[in-house]
Each structure stands twice: as C-alpha cells, then as structure tokens.
Amino acid sequence: MISERSCIVFLEKSSCDEKKKVCKKVCSEKPKKSKKGKGKKSKGKKDKDKKSKKCKTKCTYELVTKSAPFIKFSYDKDTDIKDYNFNGSVDLMRTVEFEMKINEDCNKNPGCVARKVLLYLGLVPSVRRYDRDVFVLFNNDEIKQGYKEQYSKLPYSRLYVNYDFSSIAHYSQYYGARSNNPTYNILTLSVGVDEITGQEYRPAFSDLKWLYFAHCRKDSFYSLKCKNGGYPKSENSSECECPTGFSGQTCDKLEKSDNDCHSSTLHTSSERTQWFELKGKKTCNILITSPPKTRVYVKVLELNCETKTPCFENDCLQIKYQKDMALTGYCLCGKKRGVGITAHSNETVIRYTGSSSKCSAKIEYKMIWYEYSGSEYNHKFT
Numbered sequence: 001m002i003s004e005r006s007c008i009v010f011l012e013k014s015s016c017d018e019k020k021k022v023c024k025k026v027c028s029e030k031p032k033k034s035k036k037g038k039g040k041k042s043k044g045k046k047d048k049d050k051k052s053k054k055c056k057t058k059c060t061y062e063l064v065t066k067s068a069p070f071i072k073f074s075y076d077k078d079t080d081i082k083d084y085n086f087n088g089s090v091d092l093m094r095t096v097e098f099e100m101k102i103n104e105d106c107n108k109n110p111g112c113v114a115r116k117v118l119l120y121l122g123l124v125p126s127v128r129r130y131d132r133d134v135f136v137l138f139n140n141d142e143i144k145q146g147y148k149e150q151y152s153k154l155p156y157s158r159l160y161v162n163y164d165f166s167s168i169a170h171y172s173q174y175y176g177a178r179s180n181n182p183t184y185n186i187l188t189l190s191v192g193v194d195e196i197t198g199q200e201y202r203p204a205f206s207d208l209k210w211l212y213f214a215h216c217r218k219d220s221f222y223s224l225k226c227k228n229g230g231y232p233k234s235e236n237s238s239e240c241e242c243p244t245g246f247s248g249q250t251c252d253k254l255e256k257s258d259n260d261c262h263s264s265t266l267h268t269s270s271e272r273t274q275w276f277e278l279k280g281k282k283t284c285n286i287l288i289t290s291p292p293k294t295r296v297y298v299k300v301l302e303l304n305c306e307t308k309t310p311c312f313e314n315d316c317l318q319i320k321y322q323k324d325m326a327l328t329g330y331c332l333c334g335k336k337r338g339v340g341i342t343a344h345s346n347e348t349v350i351r352y353t354g355s356s357s358k359c360s361a362k363i364e365y366k367m368i369w370y371e372y373s374g375s376e377y378n379h380k381f382t
Helices: 109-120 146-150 205-216
Strands: 013-031 049-066 071-075 098-102 136-138 185-186 263-266 274-279 283-289 295-304 317-320 330-334 336-344 348-354 360-368
Touching: 049 330, 071 109, 098 109, 283 295, 295 317, 330 336
Parallel strands: 071 098, 263 283
Antiparallel strands: 013 049, 136 185, 274 360, 283 348, 295 336, 295 360, 317 330, 317 348
C-alpha cells in the first residue's frame, strides 16, 4: 500500500530506487575579445592569448538503488525494550538501515511487531498527539522517571486521522506506571482501566487509514470520495477500504448481517425507549438514526459474552458513537449491565459479534434533543 514516491523493503534480494538530484559546476573558456581604441597599438601576444572563464551549474537526476532491508529485525533477550519507542518519520527513504530489536514476548505477538513498524513509519503514539488533552488527563506522579519523555507531547507531528482509543499505538493505562495506579484517565468515556486501551491484536482501521494518507496518497484532490470514514484502496482506484460495519464501492452501505439478525435499520424520533435483543453465534450490523439536530442514546441493558481485556472490535459488541465512523467505537466484552452512551450525532452503528450460542445482548435506544458540543472534531487533519 506504498506509493511510487517511496519504498518499503523486507525481502533480502529486493531493492528500491530513489531519484537523486546531482548538480555539477561546468566551466568553459572562451577567448577574450580585445578592445582596440583609435590610435592605440596592440599590447602584444600576451593580450591576444587572454581567455575568459564562464561557469554554469548543471543538474541531472540519477536513480540511486537502495538495497534491502532498510529495516533490519534482530532478536534481543532484553525484556525491558520499550515497545513504544518512537523513531517516526513520514520520509521512508533512509540512507542507513534501521535495526529494530524484537524481544521474546514481542516476537510471539504479530500485533507488537506491527506496532513497532508503524511507529517507525511515523504513526504518533496516541497519548503524544497535540490534541490529546481533549481525551486524556495525565497523572504525572504515577509515571516512572525513565518513561516521562515517552509521555511528552509532539506538537508538530502530522496526524491525518482523529484520536482513536483502540489504535495499536495507544498506551496501556499502566505503561511506565510507578505503582498499581494508572498513568492517565480517559476524559471522554466512562470506562474501566484498560477496558479499551493498550490493545496489540492488530492495527485498527484508523491506523491503516493513517498509513494511506501518510505514505500512499499523492493527490489530495483525488476524485474518489469515500463515505463513512473510508479511504481509497490505492491511487486511481474506484473502490474504497471501508471501516467495520460498512461496505460498498464508496462505503455508503451498511455491511450485510448474518441471517436471523434484527432489522438492519432502526429510527427513533421519540424520547420513549425502544429495545431489541441479539442472541447466539452471528454477526449483526444495525444502524440507528434520529432526526437532524438530535442524538441517539443507546443503553446496553444486558450483555453476556467472553471476557477480554482490552476489548476490541469483533470481540463482542461495538457501538460506533463518534461522528467519524473510521474510528473504533466503544467495545464491550464480558458481562455488562446498564451501560449507556450518547452518540455524537443522529446516527450510530451497533455491531454484535457473538462467538458462541451463549452470547447475547439486550439493547435499548431513544432520541436525545440537544446537539453535541464537544471539541474532538475541531481539527482538520486530511
């Protein structure tokens, strides 16, 4: 998914080319024209042989081959290697190969390796984003001294996507903690510690969308307009990559549900609650809407699923409450009772992924009259 502007190489016999500008100073000598005045004699042979020197700078472009690998993976037994070391740059063409050390625990986990590679390619650790203060509040006294730099803000970083608590680059709330107390608290959601943060299963959709905007997009005015937070599959593609819950050429359709799911679209225009139930091993996608300038309120009355910490999409139940559907929604696993959340707009998508016949979810919903006033979406990244 890398554009022709840059090259990522992992195969031993592969290579990539970079256009390099080479400039040289070229000089030429020409005989100097003698100025003969009236009644003046020639100054002799010495003046005849005098020449002038003219120089020009000529530039050409040469293809410079870079041999693989530019990332060199090496095994290291040191269990203290910090997984979130940020060496990021959106410039992929490096002249020196980078040695990426992988310890035993990380080597067993593909998500850990993927995170290291994405951080090297320039993905900013979520809690170091310049817009982080809207989402998290730090407990500075709970951060070990050796980790404080890894919690410092990166004010000039290129973000491209909105803040996602389930990004593979989001720290656990115990990362670099002095004790059993979390290093930060979440401001925009009422959730348990590490209920949704610190996942290293795989990159979130927003991480892959970041990769496209950072390294693949060449034309910011490209004609293909993806809906619901999708992005083009490649340059000049007529199809979009769609976030969880959506499908279609431009992500304009709700992803098809399995048989025996509830109705795929529901509408509420009343503060009176309605409810539905999902049971068993199946995948269901449900879009709930309300009138313009209102919001949808969703409450999980009862949830029975496999416990997983942190909980990620497709683990059990996901409620997409943000305006930006590219972001991972609020993911719930295990046994829950009476968990409510209000969407940021008049649309929300609920995705139920039951892994066994014992799984179930009972959900109620209604309309809320007032509009959302949060500042999460004030930044324009793309």
